[in-house]
Amino acid sequence: MKCHEFQTAIGADPSSTHPDVLAHLESCSACAAYRRQMQEMDRLIYKALVVRVDEAALARATRERPAAHKPSVGRWQIAASLVASVLIAASVWVASTRESLAEQLVLHTERESFMMVRTDDRVDRQVLDDILARSGVSLRADAADVSHAAICLFRGKAVPHFIVQTNEGPVTVMVLADEKPASKKKRFAEEGYEGMIVPAPQGVLAVLGKDVSVEEATEKVLHALIW
Ligand SMILES: [Zn+2]
Numbered sequence: 001m002k003c004h005e006f007q008t009a010i011g012a013d014p015s016s017t018h019p020d021v022l023a024h025l026e027s028c029s030a031c032a033a034y035r036r037q038m039q040e041m042d043r044l045i046y047k048a049l050v051v052r053v054d055e056a057a058l059a060r061a062t063r064e065r066p067a068a069h070k071p072s073v074g075r076w077q078i079a080a081s082l083v084a085s086v087l088i089a090a091s092v093w094v095a096s097t098r099e100s101l102a103e104q105l106v107l108h109t110e111r112e113s114f115m116m117v118r119t120d121d122r123v124d125r126q127v128l129d130d131i132l133a134r135s136g137v138s139l140r141a142d143a144a145d146v147s148h149a150a151i152c153l154f155r156g157k158a159v160p161h162f163i164v165q166t167n168e169g170p171v172t173v174m175v176l177a178d179e180k181p182a183s184k185k186k187r188f189a190e191e192g193y194e195g196m197i198v199p200a201p202q203g204v205l206a207v208l209g210k211d212v213s214v215e216e217a218t219e220k221v222l223h224a225l226i227w
Pocket residue numbers: 002003004006024028030031
């Protein structure tokens with residue numbers, strides 16, 4: 001198993017105990033670190049969900065509060081859960097305002113530029129579906145040639161990141177369902193990359209490449225994805 005295959009498998013299922021995965025883990029410290037990061041992210045997402053449940057309970061408690069005094073311990077518990085959710089919101093906000101979205105996309109793509117190569121490799125359909133399902137999207141069969149796919153940590157969120165092979169070369173695609181929706185297309189050029197950030201049914205879609213018709217590639221990917 002190669003590193004990119006390992007990361008694709010762990011992206012789809014961070015708790016995978018497939019023999020090939022475990023064997024690669026023994027021999028590759030970079031991938032072992034990647035798996036720890038993915039598992040930690042899964043725990044964080046779980047914690048964030050738990051806090052959201054607490055908020056729902058708080059809303060109910062507020063509605064149902066009778067005029068009479070309540071024991072103060074209940075209020076402390078509510079305060080504690082509010083502090084927790086404010087802390088999570090604050091850390092996400094800090095992470096997302098440090099640099100512009102375009103800058104962060106270029107940085108992320110550059111860091112994983114080993115995937116941005118022309119290749120005839122194609123990601124297994126089932127693995128790709130599992131990765132995309134995390135953002136509630138799917139890809140029309142045979143609508144795009146995907147050579148690599150992973151779940152990446154980007155601006156505090158776990159997002160699908162995949163590479164589509166076009167006639168002119170590879171482009172990187174990120175499905176950013178949690179980003180603030182954009183009202184119109186934005187084109188950018190930075191560090192040799194050309195990119196598009198376009199409105200999507202949920203959040204935005206980002207496409208980047210070097211020396212490719214990025215607008216054409218974006219249209220193609222938009223039509224291939226089903227939200
Ligand atoms: Zn490895």
